Ligand SMILES: [Zn+2]
């Protein structure tokens with residue numbers, strides 16, 4: 001059995017392909033649900049408001065954006081940028097152009113993600129919403 005330390009909480013867990021333990025993943029799911037419900041009820045809210053109202057950390061909300069579960073409404077935001085060319089993106093890790101190019105080149109060798117820009121409280125004013133594929137119930 002492959003045993004590792006959870007990169008989130010540091011506890012030892014049986015590695016099953018994820019970098020964080022089951023408890024932390026469950027917590028993420030709960031947090032995502034809270035965020036999703038709040039955005040559903042309050043369309044057009046920004047990240048700071050969502051974070052304050054749900055108690056979910058801004059950085060975690062950004063990681064939901066990176067995972068493509070949420071998207072920023074404004075395409076020209078400073079929050080998310082393509083990890084390949086630096087262009088502003090609304091969701092995920094790469095812009096559409098790079099995604100297409102990478103698929104064409106068939107390269108999977110892109111290194112680990114950059115940390116989200118350090119956000120001081122009240123600076124993350126970008127409005128976010130649920131991406132369409134997660135909105136369906
Ligand atoms: Zn953990």
Ligand SMILES: [Zn+2]
Pocket residue numbers: 082083084085086087094095096097098099
């Ligand atoms: Zn790009």
